[in-house]
Amino acid sequence: MRIPLDYYRILGVPLQATAEQLQQAHRDRMMQLPRREYSETAIASRKSLLDQAYNILSNPEAKTAYDQKTFHDLPGQGKEETQIQETLPSLEVEDHQTLGALLILLELGEYELVLNLGQEYLDSLSSQDEEGEPTHTIPELSRADVVLTLALAGLELGREEWQQGTYEQAALSLEKGEKLLLKEGVFPSLRGEVQADLYKLRPYRILELLSQKNDDALAHRHGIQMLRDMLQERGGLDGTGDDQSGLNIDDFLRFIEQLRSYLTSLEQQTLFETEAQRPSAVATYLAVYALLVRGFAYKQPALINRAKRMLMRLGSRQDVHLEQAVCCLLLGQTEQASQSLELSREYEQLAFIRENSQGAPDLLPGLCLYSERWLHEEVFPHFRDLTDCQQTLKEYFADDRVQAYLEALPLESSQKNQWSVVQSKPEATPKREGEGGISIEKAEDAQAVPSSSLREKAGSSLERSTTTTATLSRSEPAGVGDRPPNSPSRSQRVSQRQGSGGRGRVQSRRGSGKTGRSSIHWGRLVLLGAGGLLGLGILIWLMGQVLGLMGSLFRNTPALEGEQLQLMLNQPPLEIPEGPPEATADTGPLTQEKAKIVIETWLSTKAKAFGSNHEVDQLSSILVDPALSRQRQRATQDQQDNFYGEYEHQVTINEVTVNPDDEDRAMVDATVNESVEFYRNGAVDGLLSYSDDIRVQYQLIRQEGQWRIEDWSV
Structure with missing residues (x-):
């Protein structure tokens, strides 16, 4: 293979290098060994080229012949200085030296050249002649060395492009090396190094993709999806999860402010x-x-x-x-x-x-x-x-x-002011x-x-958002939203608006109640006890009279005439109809009609789970995790807080998209009209009630032949 190198670049010396400089350069290059992952074959290939370059340049006659062959004088040699023109010098290297040449190019920072030549060389290692024989007799171990060289070139090129501010191009270079390592199944530690750089590069890529002004919708969506991935890994804007970007919570919030x-x-x-x-x-x-x-x-x-x-x-x-x-x-x-x-x-x-x-x-x-x-x-x-x-x-x-x-x-x-507790503020005349x-x-x-x-x-x-679900969650409109903080009761609001005088009246009533509970009237208890015994006696006498009357009726009952019903223990007296057939597994594609049934089933189940009866167990019939755990927790909290809603829904299915790689997964785009009236402690909460049209994307999954809702976004 012909490699664009010359002996001077291999040793890293100028054309006018002295014998001492050549010797020192050769010694230094020999001591600077490549990464430990390289095999002895790769190290020997590199050493062969270094020795060859030193032997030629340290021999005056061989050096002169090499210079005349590689370089030539330009016209105008009568001038004071001879102008030397580089004619893109190159070397014809043997097969066993090709790997060493790639290593030296990598050391010289020629990353793009390494990627081009290395990929060509890697492809040739698998090529065969017309008779089916391999065209190269290089050991198979050399293939891993070439893969390692290509991956390192992609890593270093990506870092270089990162420094230059071309973040998406840097990611492409890094991903090229990562995919090659993954495909060959070698050097997992290096693959981890590349992945770490990709994670740290991700915030820069997001900003670059979102800030583009060429209206590239695909790039914009790609940036938003990467942002969603980061949020999922972090556990939210102020989450403590590790997205491996190196950004702490403060840094990440500044990043969010920057991209908004x-x-x-x-x-x-x-x-x-x-x-x-x-x-x-x-x-x-x-x-x-x-x-x-x-x-x-x-x-x-x-x-x-x-x-x-x-x-x-x-x-x-x-x-x-x-x-x-x-x-x-x-x-x-x-x-x-x-x-x-x-x-x-x-x-x-x-x-x-x-x-x-x-x-x-x-x-x-x-x-x-x-x-x-x-x-x-x-x-x-x-x-x-x-x-x-x-x-x-x-x-x-x-x-x-x-x-x-x-x-x-x-x-x-009619609206109840629930912003905060208002004290010593006289209520204005309603308008x-x-x-x-x-x-x-x-x-x-x-x-x-x-x-x-x-x-x-x-x-x-x-x-760290330590507020509990009880103070930050409520039943969501069409699957989203959280409960507002517990608001004061009506009596509390009235007392707060009445000012200090009102509070005094409430406290005095509480005081009298306490006194009443401590003063026990024993005479009243005795009178109640005597009345209870008298009532019990009358009840026993009435029961005796009823039993006697029933006995006389049975004694005077005439014998039954005609054919009598034969009752047997081993069979029912009447034919018992079979129960409804078990639901059959749905193996066909998800259509809009089926999707509408699934969404309507969820909304109906939601109305029951978050309604007055709090049928929380119904959620597992239509939801799976993570949606199931989240909704079950909120519905349970609503029940504990005596908070519920009366729901009405209308659904329009806009689009159904089945995952091309997994027919058991689908995305349903729907418009949901949700009207709900909320109740707290049995009283209508008009401030929270609403009627909204909401666009929702539901993530569906088919389990055991039945479609379930896995999650959604608005």
Whole structure:
């Protein structure tokens, strides 16, 4: 094989090297042995080339002849210096030296050349002549050495491209070496080294794929899928799992902040709503932002209502009252917006709102101005599809769909304020939603106030999300969502709104109850005991009279006439019909009709498991893990908390995709309309009840001939 090398490059010396330099270079190269995985055959092949180069260059006559053969003088030798032109020198090496030449090229950093020549050489090792004889007589061990050289070249080239910032190309080089090692089944330690680099490279690849501006949808989807894989391995945004990227929780959250601007609002909503199910406070907060911004920008107040419900889960742990006020404002719930502002402790933002509400009977003018500027300057830039959005509150409230939705909302006075415990606050006179109007005029000289960062808002979730399922989960709409924190009972809310006087009255009633339980009236107990004995005597006398009457009836009963029924112990008196036939195994492909039956069965089972009867055991008839474990835990917690819902569902199957590699797995894309009215301790919880259309992707698996739901994403 002809290799693009010359003796000077083999030893790493210049053309004018002295005898001492040649000797030192040869000694150094001989001492620098390749990796320990190489065989003695590979080391001997490399040594043969080093010795050959030294022997030629250290002999003056042989060196002169080699130089004349390899290089030639350019025209113009009459000049002061002779110009030497390299004519791409190369060597014709023997078969036993080819492997050594590849090793030397690898040491010189010629990684792409090694990959090209090495693959050609590897293919030739398996070639045969016309008579079926191998064209090479090299030992089979050399094949493993060539594979090792190619894998190392891919590893080093990938690292070089990584440093140059071409992350996806670096991954391709690394994956090429990994696939070769896997195919040949050799050098597992080196394969682990390559995999470790691929894991560390993954965050860089995600950013590169998502940030591309050439609208490459395939690359974008690939980046999102890799992000999902990382989240799954980590156990969520603030999970403690090891994705082998080397990023701790803080680093990973900064990474998420960095890539959010490359994702659309719908992509963020889908991603973070799914992650919020783990549960995760950080994901819940990010899902709220996506729902809120989509609801406002695309005039879909139902999404804002969902964001408002999700904020309730965070309210017991974090100060999110300002975000709650914005949600209430966009839903026309002016009183709730004012109440949320009163609870907020973000003093800088509140000062801005008060300053721009001067002369108004409430803080709504300042809140309108703050909300609009906050959305445009602090929120929109984090969404790829909304960076240039100029939506205004005036346009939002003027939309017919928005007006129709807000008018359909229940009266504000019927809503129970569950944001937080409110003490010593007199309850305002109830108004209908929107009464008094919402001012959307801008203050001319007002300055925007930046919102708190993600890490400030979601920082408490870095305590490893120790909140239990009881405080962070509830029955999910069409399979998603978590329960909000336990809200105070009605009596607690009433006492809280009445102020200190009300609390005093409640405490005095509790005190009198305790006194009553400690004062035992013995005379009343004696009287009750005597009455009980008298009642027992009367009951015994009545039973005796009834038994006597029945006995006389049986004695006077005439004999039966006609043929009598013959009862036998070894056969039933009447033919017993056979039970329903056992369900037959479903071996055919999953059609849309079958998929609809599966999804409808799940939703019907969900209504029973999360309904008033809490039929939790029904879940195993349609779900398998991981969905089964998650839903069983939540349904059990709902039962313990005396929390349930009354569900109504309608399903439309959009698409069914069967896995081409496994016909027992399929993906079902469905639109689910779910209406639910929630009850807590027997009372309707109107604030949580909803009716939404949700797009869901269900993962189905066929087990023992029956289709089951394994998981889903929204």
